[in-house]
Amino acid sequence: GAGVSQSPSNKVTEKGKDVELRCDPISGHTALYWYRQSLGQGLEFLIYFQGNSAPDKSGLPSDRFSAERTGGSVSTLTIQRTQQEDSAVYLCASSLSSGGRNEQFFGPGTRLTVL
C-alpha cells in the first residue's frame, strides 16, 4: 500500500513569507507526527495528533508555527513569517495509534529553504 506522502518535496521561499507543508498519512493510521531535521542534526519533534484529541504542540519552536489535521487524515504545517533558521527538512510520520509500541512510518520530507 501507499506510504506517507508529503508535498511539496522542495520549497524555496523568501524571508517573511508564509509556507504550507502537506502530509498524507497511511490510510487507517490515527496518529500523525511532525518533526524537523536541520542540517547535521537529529530529528526535533514539533507536533503530534491522535484521532480527535487535542494535539500535543509542545515541540513547536514559536507561535509562527501551527498545524491542522482535517478529518483525521491530511495534515498541514504552516510557518508564518519564515526566518532563515526555519530552513530544514520537515518530516511527517504516522502510526497505527498513539501506543508507544507502534513504529512510526516516515514520509520523504519537505526540504524548506528560506532565503
Add this chain to the structure above:
Amino acid sequence: AQSVAQPEDQVNVAEGNPLTVKCTYSVSGNPYLFWYVQYPNRGLQFLLKYITGDNLVKGSYGFEAEFNKSQTSFHLKKPSALVSDSALYFCAVREDTGRRALTFGSGTRLQVQP
C-alpha cells in the same frame, strides 16, 4: 525527560566485517527503543524495535540490536556489513507513558568500505 545519545558521528567498517552502532538512552519509566535508517534524500525507514521480552531483537536487512537495561544501551549490530548498508542511522526512544513522540539521537553515519 527522555534523551538518546549516539556517541559516534561516523563508523567505518570494511565489507564483510561485523558492525556496531552505539546508542544509550535515558528515561524515567520503561523504554520503547527504535532504530531507523536514512538513505540520501530519503525519509527514515524503520529497522527494528524493542518493546518488551527478549533483549535481542532482530529486524530488517539482517540487523539486530541488544537491549541492556543495566547499561541503558541499545546498540545496533550486524554480523557482516554490506556496502549498501552505508547510510545514516538514528536511535530513538520514548517512555511507556508520557509524551507519544519519539526522541531521536543525533545520528551515526555508517560507511562500509569495499
